[in-house]
Amino acid sequence: MLIPCPYCGPRDVSEFTYQGDAGRVRPDPASTDQAAWNAYVYDRTNPAGDHHEYWQHSGGCRSHLKVTRNTLSHRILDVAFARPSTAHASSRRQGPRP
Amino acid sequence: MVEMLSPLQPVWRPGSHGNFADGVGVVLSETQPGSIVQAAAWPGSERAVIAAIKTATGLSLPDGAGGGVATEAKAAFGFAPGRFLIVADDEGLADTLVQAIPISDGTVTDLSHGRTAIRIAGVKAEWVLQKFFAVDFSLPALPVGSGISTNHHDIFAQIQRTGPDRFDLYVFRSFARSFWKMLCHGCDEVGYEVR
Numbered sequence: 001m002l003i004p005c006p007y008c009g010p011r012d013v014s015e016f017t018y019q020g021d022a023g024r025v026r027p028d029p030a031s032t033d034q035a036a037w038n039a040y041v042y043d044r045t046n047p048a049g050d051h052h053e054y055w056q057h058s059g060g061c062r063s064h065l066k067v068t069r070n071t072l073s074h075r076i077l078d079v080a081f082a083r084p085s086t087a088h089a090s091s092r093r094q095g096p097r098p
Numbered sequence: 099m100v101e102m103l104s105p106l107q108p109v110w111r112p113g114s115h116g117n118f119a120d121g122v123g124v125v126l127s128e129t130q131p132g133s134i135v136q137a138a139a140w141p142g143s144e145r146a147v148i149a150a151i152k153t154a155t156g157l158s159l160p161d162g163a164g165g166g167v168a169t170e171a172k173a174a175f176g177f178a179p180g181r182f183l184i185v186a187d188d189e190g191l192a193d194t195l196v197q198a199i200p201i202s203d204g205t206v207t208d209l210s211h212g213r214t215a216i217r218i219a220g221v222k223a224e225w226v227l228q229k230f231f232a233v234d235f236s237l238p239a240l241p242v243g244s245g246i247s248t249n250h251h252d253i254f255a256q257i258q259r260t261g262p263d264r265f266d267l268y269v270f271r272s273f274a275r276s277f278w279k280m281l282c283h284g285c286d287e288v289g290y291e292v293r
Contacts, residue, residue, distance in 0.1 A: 006163075007163045007178060007179055008164070008246060008247070008248075009163075009234070009239065010234075011232065011233070011248070012232040014232070015232075015249060059248065059249035059252070059254070060178075060246075060247050060248055061177065061179060061181075061247055062178055062247075063178065063179055081179070083141075085141045
């Protein structure tokens with residue numbers, strides 16, 4: 001599986017570290033709602049299809065990425081910096097990519 | 099200037115090796131730059147750090163991921179968003195960059211003693227590197243001057259293309275000897291010269 005890192009270009013999945021479901025919404029830290037925290041920590045939808053997830057390019061530029069991956073085909077549909085402010089001009093890949 | 103010690107010294111065997119009967123495919127060398135420095139910009143200060151690098155070194159970094167420039171005495175390239183590796187033959191570059199980059203714009207880390215710089219040059223350089231790294235080393239994907247960060251067996255490496263057939267590799271000093279031996283094995287089939 002290749003993940004097209006926005007900075008480095010397409011790289012083998014072995015360079016990346018999976019960091020979990022990107023669709024979770026953290027409860028208010030002041031909240032004492034145990035059901036909400038339990039759902040945040042443990043509940044996953046485990047979709048058979050498109051899935052938003054965080055990856056880190058740990059074996060490359062070390063950027064944290066938000067990836068949309070199809071869990072059935074492993075096709076990568078979208079990749080972006082997890083923190084959009086990272087996308088300065090010096091971080092955008094220029095020129096032709098094969 | 100203190101004499102520089104190489105971690106490759108115990109396995110350093112100058113001369114031609116491997117399958118060189120029909121000529122050597124690559125030349126391997128250790129460049130031993132006096133300064134290897136990392137500059138990291140805070141988000142939003144990338145342009146200021148690029149300008150400071152130009153002021154301190156005269157190297158004008160192009161915009162774009164991995165953009166870089168290399169001369170015979172100095173080189174610089176981006177290896178991650180807002181982070182740059184700057185290399186010079188002369189010592190003391192870290193001090194110069196600390197003066198040029200205020201802490202409000204970014205940080206400077208002197209890696210001169212932490213990295214070993216290995217140069218691989220020759221018509222088979224791309225071929226050999228392709229055996230080690232799952233990265234496209236073709237000229238359109240990695241133009242002269244530009245750099246990348248990648249890894250080999252979980253060991254981090256930064257690579258800059260400093261010529262059409264020439265690459266400079268920066269690897270952890272503590273792993274440099276192991277990497278060098280592996281590189282030599284990888285070069286066996288094309289014939290290599292250590293110079």
